[in-house]
Amino acid sequence: MVGAVATGALTVLISSMFAALGTLFLAIYSQVSMLAVVLAGVTLVIAGVRTQLAFRRLVKLADIRHIAHTDDLTGLPNRRALYADVPARLVKRVNGPSALLLLDLDGFKEVNDSLGHDAGDLLLIEVGARLAANLRDEDLLTRLGGDEFAIFLNDADRDDAIAVAVKLRAALAQSFPVEGISLHSSASVGIAVFPEQGHDLKALMRRADMAMYRAKASRSGHHVFVAEDDSHGEDRLRSLEELHVAIANDQLLLHYQPKISMVTNEVHGVEALVRWKHPVRGLLYPVSFLALAEEAGLMGKLTDVVLRLALDQAVVWQQRGLFLTVAVNLSASSLVDLDLPERVGAMIAARGLASSTLMVEITEDFLMSDRARAKDILTRLRAGGVRVSVDDFGTGYSSLAYLRELPLDELKLDRSFVLPMLEDSRASALVASTIELAHSLGLTMVAEGVENAKAFEELARFGCDQAQGFHMSKPVPAEQLDLWLRQRGADVLAE
Numbered sequence: 001m002v003g004a005v006a007t008g009a010l011t012v013l014i015s016s017m018f019a020a021l022g023t024l025f026l027a028i029y030s031q032v033s034m035l036a037v038v039l040a041g042v043t044l045v046i047a048g049v050r051t052q053l054a055f056r057r058l059v060k061l062a063d064i065r066h067i068a069h070t071d072d073l074t075g076l077p078n079r080r081a082l083y084a085d086v087p088a089r090l091v092k093r094v095n096g097p098s099a100l101l102l103l104d105l106d107g108f109k110e111v112n113d114s115l116g117h118d119a120g121d122l123l124l125i126e127v128g129a130r131l132a133a134n135l136r137d138e139d140l141l142t143r144l145g146g147d148e149f150a151i152f153l154n155d156a157d158r159d160d161a162i163a164v165a166v167k168l169r170a171a172l173a174q175s176f177p178v179e180g181i182s183l184h185s186s187a188s189v190g191i192a193v194f195p196e197q198g199h200d201l202k203a204l205m206r207r208a209d210m211a212m213y214r215a216k217a218s219r220s221g222h223h224v225f226v227a228e229d230d231s232h233g234e235d236r237l238r239s240l241e242e243l244h245v246a247i248a249n250d251q252l253l254l255h256y257q258p259k260i261s262m263v264t265n266e267v268h269g270v271e272a273l274v275r276w277k278h279p280v281r282g283l284l285y286p287v288s289f290l291a292l293a294e295e296a297g298l299m300g301k302l303t304d305v306v307l308r309l310a311l312d313q314a315v316v317w318q319q320r321g322l323f324l325t326v327a328v329n330l331s332a333s334s335l336v337d338l339d340l341p342e343r344v345g346a347m348i349a350a351r352g353l354a355s356s357t358l359m360v361e362i363t364e365d366f367l368m369s370d371r372a373r374a375k376d377i378l379t380r381l382r383a384g385g386v387r388v389s390v391d392d393f394g395t396g397y398s399s400l401a402y403l404r405e406l407p408l409d410e411l412k413l414d415r416s417f418v419l420p421m422l423e424d425s426r427a428s429a430l431v432a433s434t435i436e437l438a439h440s441l442g443l444t445m446v447a448e449g450v451e452n453a454k455a456f457e458e459l460a461r462f463g464c465d466q467a468q469g470f471h472m473s474k475p476v477p478a479e480q481l482d483l484w485l486r487q488r489g490a491d492v493l494a495e
Contacts, residue, residue: 068080069081069084071128071142071143073121073124073125073143074124074125074128074129074143075128076128076132076141076142076143076149077140077141077142077143078142078143078144078145079142079143079144079145079150081140081142082140082142082144082150082152082201083201085140085152086100086140086152086201087200087201089140089152089154090194090199090200090201096155097155097156097157097158097193097194097195097196098152098153098154098155098156098193098194099152099153099156099157099158099160099161099164099191099192099193099194100150100151100152100153100191100192100194100198100201100204100205100208101150101151101152101153101161101164101165101168101189101190101191101208102144102148102149102150102189102190102205102208102209102211102212103131103148103149103150103151103165103168103187103188103189103212104147104148104149104187104188104189104190104212104216105127105147105148105172105185105186105187106185106186106187106188106216106295107185107186107294107332107333107336108120108123108146108147108185109297109333110297110300110333110336110337111123111183111336114336114337114338114339114373115178115179115181115338118179119178119179119181122178122179123176123178123183123185124143124147126176126178127147127149127172127176127185128141128143128149130171130172130174131149131151131168131171131172133171134167134168134171135151135164135168136154138154139151139152139153139154140152150205150208151164151168156193157193158191158193158224161191161193161224162191162222162224165189165191165221165222166221166222168187168189169186169187169189169221169222172185172186172187173185173186181372181373182372186221187221188212188213188215188216188221188222188223189212189215189221189222189223190207190208190209190210190211190212190213190214190215190222190223190225191208191211191222191223191224191225192204192205192207192208192211192224192225193224193225197225207225207229208225210225210229211223211224211225211229213236213295214229216291216295217236217291217292217295219291236292239289239292240292240296242278243276243289243292243293243296243298244298246276246278247298247301247302247305251276251277251278251279252274252275252276252277252302252305252306252309253274253275253276253277253309253477254272254273254274254275254306254309254310254313254477254478255272255273255275255475255476255477256270256271256272256273256313256326256475256476256477256478256481257270257271257273257468257473257474257475257476258270258468258472258473258481258484258485259271259327259446259466259467259468260466260467260468260472261465261466262456262459262460262464262465262466262467263460263465267324267485267488268324268325268466269324269325269326269327269359270324270325270326270327270481271326271327271329271361271468271475272306272309272310272313272326272327272328272329273286273329273475274286274290274302274306276288276289290302290331294331294332294333297333299331299333299334300333300334300337303328303330303331303334304343306328306329307328307344307347307358308347310326310328310358311326311347311348311351311353311357311358312351313326313478314326314351314353314357314358315351315352315353316478318353318357322485323357324357325356325357325358325359325387326357326358326359327358327359327360327361327389328358328359328360328361329360329361329362329391330360330361330362334377335362335373335374335377335378336373336377337377338373338376338377340377340381341377341380341381341384341386344358344360344381344384344386345384345386348386354385355384355385355386356385356386356387358386358387359386359387359388359389359409359410360378360381360386360387360388360389361389361390361391361412362374362378362388362389362390362391363390363391363392364390364392364393364402371402371405374406375405375406378406378407379406379407382407382409383407387409387410388406388407388408388409388410389408389409389410389411389412389446390408390410390411390412391412392412392414392448393411393412393413393414393434394413394414394416394417394430394434403437403441403443404441408441408443409443409444410443410444410445410446411434411438411443411444411445411446412446412447412448412468413431413434413435413445413446413447413448413464414448414449415448415449415469416449417430417431417434418431418447418448418449418450418455418459418469419449419451419455421455421458421459422454422455422458428458431447431459431462431464432462435459435462435463435464436463439463444465444466445463445464445465445466446464446465446466446467446468447459447464447466447467447468447469448468448469449468449469450467450468450469450470450471450472451469451470451471452471453471455469455471456471
């Protein structure tokens with residue numbers, strides 16, 4: 001509106017200038033009063049000055065509009081630009097498909113928490129530049145805020161949008177050098193297609209947002225909206241709020257599964273496995289809520305709760321003369337938390353426990369996301385006396401070089417190798433060679449998923465050190481494990 005007024009005023013001024021010039025030109029060839037000539041001259045000067053001022057005002061207005069539609073950090077168009085631009089594009093594309101993609105970085109909160117907001121800002125700048133480099137000139141890339149970006153694709157159907165989502169995720173998978181550190185990023189992309197999944201930007205945004213959260217929950221990388229996602233969006237918001245309450249109000253609890261020596265039959269330690277005692281849905285297992293916690297940035301708080309509960313239980317057992325190692329699983333976000341070693345050390349010291357009471361379990365895939373950072377954190381934990389185990393060993397697609405580089409104490413052979421071992425000679429050979437590899441590196445080998453006596457005996461024959469599985473005990477609350485331990489009597493190992 002202000003720009004239109006300024007443009008109108010400029011038009012009047014230009015008209016006045018031409019009228020004044022016409023009067024002066026006429027004075028050259030005909031008799032015109034001196035007063036008219038003077039007035040024309042004054043009008044020309046005033047109009048010239050005001051025209052210059054009007055031009056400056058228009059330029060300033062254009063600059064203001066540009067600033068208002070530009071993200072301060074990345075220099076990309078912002079949310080306001082998206083809402084100003086896309087409606088017009090949709091009108092033009094009324095008879096053809098277009099697509100809206102919402103892209104959200106995975107685990108960005110951990111970068112901010114561990115490296116600081118300056119490093120997070122630098123990463124966002126690099127992400128924006130890399131996304132822009134992998135889009136067409138006619139596509140609109142905007143930063144909505146935080147770690148969320150929107151991409152509007154002209155002349156793009158469902159398959160085209162999926163291809164772009166795959167391309168962008170592949171581009172972001174390449175490392176980013178930030179402050180001397182090589183950071184790896186991944187993203188989840190939600191897709192909504194015009195006009196099938198929305199006739200205006202508001203509808204497309206809502207559905208792309210629901211699709212993006214489905215992609216995060218399923219860890220599929222990208223997801224195209226389907227009608228069923230509508231209910232999932234409401235369920236997710238409800239579950240997220242309930243999870244906040246669960247963490248704050250002690251609704252999380254631990255079950256423990258023992259690890260048993262295959263030579264002496266003694267109990268060496270236990271693995272602590274988190275459960276959610278939901279007030280309505282009953283006892284929930286990790287598969288029901290850990291992905292949501294990771295996605296919502298709650299994993300740090302959840303991990304601290306699990307560590308606190310596990311160490312508190314270790315104190316109870318030691319007061320009764322049971323010196324059991326308690327293993328706790330660490331998530332991917334934990335391996336970028338630079339303060340974790342000190343926080344864990346303080347929790348152990350506050351309870352008067354030996355550091356070796358705690359063992360942390362990590363997976364190969366999480367190690368590969370940022371090996372340098374993981375090595376630093378695990379080395380500091382190990383230097384403090386905490387033991388380190390690789391869980392689900394053999395399921396990752398990574399180089400075994402990390403076995404030499406990282407400060408490890410234990411490997412846990414995944415159940416997918418143990419279960420077919422009795423009927424598959426190749427699986428059996430893999431198990432035997434993996435146990436031999438662990439021993440050659442000075443590591444303890446624990447077999448998971450031991451569900452019958454025959455598997456236990458075969459693993460013992462191969463020289464496996466410890467076993468964990470339903471054949472001995474399923475994960476149970478501490479009170480039930482106490483009963484199980486009492487029934488075993490002298491078979492409990494006191495270190």
